[in-house]
Amino acid sequence: MRRLPTAVRSFLPFLVGIPIVYLLQRVFEAQGWDFVALLLVNIGVNVVLAVSLNVVNGFTGQFSLGHAGFMAVGAYTAARITLSYAHIPILGLPLEWSQQLVFATALVAGMITAAGAGFLVGMPSLRLRGDYLAIVTLGFGEIIRSIIENTKALGQATGLSGLPRLTTLTWVGAGVIATLLMARRLAVSTQGRALFAIREDEIAAEAMGVDTTGYKVRAFVISAAYAGLAGGLIVHVLQLATPRSFTFIRSIEVVVYVVLGGLGSITGSVVSATVLTLLLERLRDIQSFRMVGYALLLIILMLARPQGLFGTRELWDLPFFKRRARKAAEATPGVTP
Amino acid sequence: MSDAANPLEIVNVTMRFGGLKALSEFNLVMKTGELVGLIGPNGAGKTTAFNAITGVYPPTEGDVRVAGVRVNGEKPHTICVRGIARTFQNIRLFKQLTALDNVRIACHAGATTGFFDALLVTGRYRSEEDRIRARAEEYLSVMGLSHRRDELARNLPYGEQRRLEIARALATGPKVLCLDEPAAGMNPAEKTDLMQLIRSIRDQFGLAILVIEHDMRVVMGVSERMLVLDHGVTIAHGKPEDIRKNPKVIEAYLGDAYLEEKHIALSQEASK
Amino acid sequence: MTEFLQHLINGLSVGTIYALVALGYTMVYGVLKLINFAHGDVYMVGAFAGYYLAGTVTSEQATLGRASLITLASMLICGAVGYVIERFAYRPLRHRARLTALITAIGVSFLLEYGFQLDAIIKKPIEFPPGPSPRFFPVLLDLGDPFTFLDVTVPKFDVLAIAVAAALMVGLQLIVYRTRFGTAMRAVSFDSNVAGLMGIPVNRIISGTFVLGSMLAAAAGVINAGARHKIDPLFGLIPGLKAFVAAVLGGIGSVPGAMVGGLVLGLAEEFVVGYTASSYRDAIAFTILILVLLLKPQGILGRVTVEKV
Numbered sequence: 001m002r003r004l005p006t007a008v009r010s011f012l013p014f015l016v017g018i019p020i021v022y023l024l025q026r027v028f029e030a031q032g033w034d035f036v037a038l039l040l041v042n043i044g045v046n047v048v049l050a051v052s053l054n055v056v057n058g059f060t061g062q063f064s065l066g067h068a069g070f071m072a073v074g075a076y077t078a079a080r081i082t083l084s085y086a087h088i089p090i091l092g093l094p095l096e097w098s099q100q101l102v103f104a105t106a107l108v109a110g111m112i113t114a115a116g117a118g119f120l121v122g123m124p125s126l127r128l129r130g131d132y133l134a135i136v137t138l139g140f141g142e143i144i145r146s147i148i149e150n151t152k153a154l155g156q157a158t159g160l161s162g163l164p165r166l167t168t169l170t171w172v173g174a175g176v177i178a179t180l181l182m183a184r185r186l187a188v189s190t191q192g193r194a195l196f197a198i199r200e201d202e203i204a205a206e207a208m209g210v211d212t213t214g215y216k217v218r219a220f221v222i223s224a225a226y227a228g229l230a231g232g233l234i235v236h237v238l239q240l241a242t243p244r245s246f247t248f249i250r251s252i253e254v255v256v257y258v259v260l261g262g263l264g265s266i267t268g269s270v271v272s273a274t275v276l277t278l279l280l281e282r283l284r285d286i287q288s289f290r291m292v293g294y295a296l297l298l299i300i301l302m303l304a305r306p307q308g309l310f311g312t313r314e315l316w317d318l319p320f321f322k323r324r325a326r327k328a329a330e331a332t333p334g335v336t337p
Numbered sequence: 338m339s340d341a342a343n344p345l346e347i348v349n350v351t352m353r354f355g356g357l358k359a360l361s362e363f364n365l366v367m368k369t370g371e372l373v374g375l376i377g378p379n380g381a382g383k384t385t386a387f388n389a390i391t392g393v394y395p396p397t398e399g400d401v402r403v404a405g406v407r408v409n410g411e412k413p414h415t416i417c418v419r420g421i422a423r424t425f426q427n428i429r430l431f432k433q434l435t436a437l438d439n440v441r442i443a444c445h446a447g448a449t450t451g452f453f454d455a456l457l458v459t460g461r462y463r464s465e466e467d468r469i470r471a472r473a474e475e476y477l478s479v480m481g482l483s484h485r486r487d488e489l490a491r492n493l494p495y496g497e498q499r500r501l502e503i504a505r506a507l508a509t510g511p512k513v514l515c516l517d518e519p520a521a522g523m524n525p526a527e528k529t530d531l532m533q534l535i536r537s538i539r540d541q542f543g544l545a546i547l548v549i550e551h552d553m554r555v556v557m558g559v560s561e562r563m564l565v566l567d568h569g570v571t572i573a574h575g576k577p578e579d580i581r582k583n584p585k586v587i588e589a590y591l592g593d594a595y596l597e598e599k600h601i602a603l604s605q606e607a608s609k
Numbered sequence: 610m611t612e613f614l615q616h617l618i619n620g621l622s623v624g625t626i627y628a629l630v631a632l633g634y635t636m637v638y639g640v641l642k643l644i645n646f647a648h649g650d651v652y653m654v655g656a657f658a659g660y661y662l663a664g665t666v667t668s669e670q671a672t673l674g675r676a677s678l679i680t681l682a683s684m685l686i687c688g689a690v691g692y693v694i695e696r697f698a699y700r701p702l703r704h705r706a707r708l709t710a711l712i713t714a715i716g717v718s719f720l721l722e723y724g725f726q727l728d729a730i731i732k733k734p735i736e737f738p739p740g741p742s743p744r745f746f747p748v749l750l751d752l753g754d755p756f757t758f759l760d761v762t763v764p765k766f767d768v769l770a771i772a773v774a775a776a777l778m779v780g781l782q783l784i785v786y787r788t789r790f791g792t793a794m795r796a797v798s799f800d801s802n803v804a805g806l807m808g809i810p811v812n813r814i815i816s817g818t819f820v821l822g823s824m825l826a827a828a829a830g831v832i833n834a835g836a837r838h839k840i841d842p843l844f845g846l847i848p849g850l851k852a853f854v855a856a857v858l859g860g861i862g863s864v865p866g867a868m869v870g871g872l873v874l875g876l877a878e879e880f881v882v883g884y885t886a887s888s889y890r891d892a893i894a895f896t897i898l899i900l901v902l903l904l905k906p907q908g909i910l911g912r913v914t915v916e917k918v
Binding site: 063124125128130131132134135136138139140142143146147149150252255259289291292294295296297298299302303306 | 642643644698701702705706707708709710711712713715716717718719720722723724726727850853854857888889891892895896898899902903906
Binding site: 010192197204208 | 391393412414415418422429430431432433434438441442443445446451452455456457458459462469505506509
């Protein structure tokens with residue numbers, strides 16, 4: 001495994017995962033299981049949101065309430081690009097291929113602009129203490145929404161409609177793989193450890209040579225980028241980008257995913273995002289009950305089990321996985337488990 | 338050979354918090370390999386001095402120079418990379434992380450890989466990770482904590498926690514190590530071990546060590562020279578044996594009445 | 610000039626509402642170091658309490674006495690609500706991480722907002738919960754034609770509202786600075802551990818603080834509803850956030866700060882919107898918040914605290 005060149009090794013999960021998801025997608029299409037596919041798309045987007053927010057709220061222990069704002073930035077960027085270019089065959093390619101290329105570009109562009117927004121918001125805000133940071137990120141989220149509502153080019157309050165339905169299970173699968181890969185690699189890395197250190201004791205981390213502000217901003221930027229990816233994906237399934245999809249209520253929903261799963265646990269975020277999205281499907285008719293349910297869930301959770309379902313534990317902390325890792329480490333000298 | 342700058346020079350540092358003068362004209366020059374003790378009653382300004390040195394607060398007046406470079410107002414992490422490491426009065430370990438991770442984080446001070454390398458798992462990243470792990474293991478073994486590497490820091494017994502904090506500080510590769518009450522909460526046997534440990538760290542790593550300590554036996558046992566603070570003012574500076582007999586020091590700690598008693602005891606000792 | 614005065618009066622009118630609600634935020638933050646996200650919703654509960662009371666309380670006449678009674682009753686109801694929230698949602702978390710309490714506060718806020726949006730469970734004597742549609746808040750006082758001077762129109766109700774709000778604020782100042790309770794409250798806000806050691810019943814003081822803050826929010830809710838007449842369960846959301854901004858602007862934890870902050874915010878909003886005809890009304894508050902937190906986080910009247918390492 002280690003003998004493969006870096007490029008291949010880095011992207012191996014994609015090379016394996018995407019064909020599998022694509023196969024799944026074709027199966028669903030053949031069987032006409034649109035409903036299931038849509039459900040999985042929603043779950044996937046929520047997983048991306050939850051895991052990306054976990055990087056800031058869970059790994060780094062900062063409390064961001066503005067995730068929806070970054071979603072919006074990514075969504076609108078992607079939407080503007082697809083609206084302008086998705087129907088034109090570019091580079092002499094047949095329309096189908098051209099569309100996919102445009103979509104890929106749109107998603108990446110969305111990630112970049114969202115990352116930029118993350119930087120602009122993070123730089124000044126991350127000097128602030130916990131509760132203040134929460135409010136400021138909330139405020140920035142609302143300001144982003146206000147700007148969108150007042151910008152003609154972005155459709156103002158009505159939004160941008162008629163977006164091509166380019167998000168497929170495969171694209172969402174790719175997004176989920178990308179997010180999980182990012183989070184997992186970060187968690188086991190030096191940089192990730194620095195984030196944990198910041199969460200545990202910022203003053204000590206600073207004293208041990210960790211540039212806390214720099215790391216916090218970087219975590220924020222990465223988190224925002226992936227939120228932008230989620231935004232780009234979701235609007236191309238809804239085929240509509242409106243400010244109403246990106247209120248701070250949405251931000252709080254993502255916070256619930258993360259807190260329920262356990263701040264700092266990637267596994268937890270995946271599980272809770274999945275469970276809650278499924279639950280929502282069941283309770284589709286009872287809109288206000290859903291929020292009341294969320295609210296009670298939050299309160300009871302905080303009172304009874306604030307560490308959430310998984311605390312900071314991960315699937316790979318299970319003895320089974322640890323033993324395999326240790327065996328691998330023993331087999332090859334000098335390997336990092 | 339070039340004239341190597343002193344690892345730490347503190348020149349006329351004053352710390353004011355609002356109207357309160359916590360530290361007045363504090364001066365200290367540390368040479369490589371020196372062991373200096375800093376003592377004084379509670380509230381004398383010892384930790385404030387540490388905080389000024391390590392960049393937690395910028396000095397209101399005066400200069401702090403690390404290896405000849407003025408570091409006033411720099412952020413603590415920059416000062417750490419320049420060569421000052423510290424432990425904390427109330428242990429500030431990364432509680433939910435393992436002992437190994439605690440030390441590994443300190444090893445990163447000045448590491449060259451960034452987020453990009455980590456996310457793509459480049460070759461450079463992997464070798465850096467291996468290097469960091471090896472170094473961390475080394476520091477753990479120096480402090481006798483290798484068997485605890487996978488234990489969460491908060492689960493360690495108190496004495497080991499203090500040692501871990503020292504291991505962590507050492508892992509940053511400092512020129513000056515500042516220990517803030519390292520013997521607090523230890524029993525006499527542990528304190529003796531600590532004194533031995535401090536000396537052996539100095540010998541093995543060749544760094545200067547500044548120790549704040551309340552236990553007189555410990556601090557006088559390890560220090561080559563000492564400073565005494567009282568209400569932010571340096572009231573005495575010299576060898577431990579001189580400090581021990583200095584009336585101003587005794588008065589600061591114990592007041593006039595004790596001075597009387599001690600005077601009698603000292604003269605009795607002298608006449609033996 | 611006329612325009613200026615008009616905006617001034619409107620600004621004061623809005624500002625006093627913000628100030629009353631901001632006081633609750635600031636007092637609770639002072640004693641608990643917690644941002645009570647649910648406070649804006651207590652304001653909403655106050656408005657609804659007034660609505661229900663006005664519908665059921667005896668006579669149809671709009672008299673000053675009846676209006677006062679309704680206001681007082683809804684203040685008491687909200688005081689109780691505040692007490693319950695603190696006792697069951699926040700007190701158990703007193704010693705946990707602040708973020709835990711913050712999340713709980715968000716939960717309580719949602720519970721109130723969305724709980725009130727559920728369809729009615731109780732049908733008589735009142736329809737509760739009220740459901741998502743806005744309700745019409747009855748006219749509590751018919752004071753006749755508005756004042757006009759210098760071409761400025763000022764509804765008499767607004768003048769009364771400002772007067773009542775001012776009276777309440779003066780009352781609060783007296784409580785905080787002239788009574789034992791107030792002194793105890795301030796002691797707890799400085800250091801609750803030490804205050805406890807000095808024999809102050811910290812739990813009771815904190816409860817009292819919540820009750821007081823909630824009562825002021827209720828008054829603000831009734832007054833505002835009396836002026837604008839339309840209330841719905843999300844009625845406290847934006848004003849709540851803005852009142853929080855006002856508290857931060859004035860210096861969170863400072864009682865006079867909350868009053869100053871509320872007035873400044875109200876005036877700023879009115880003047881900016883008035884003179885630029887922009888639709889960025891709500892964003893103004895958030896912009897001010899961000900500017901304050903970045904430039905002068907302790908606010909106008911707050912103290913700079915240095916954290917001891």
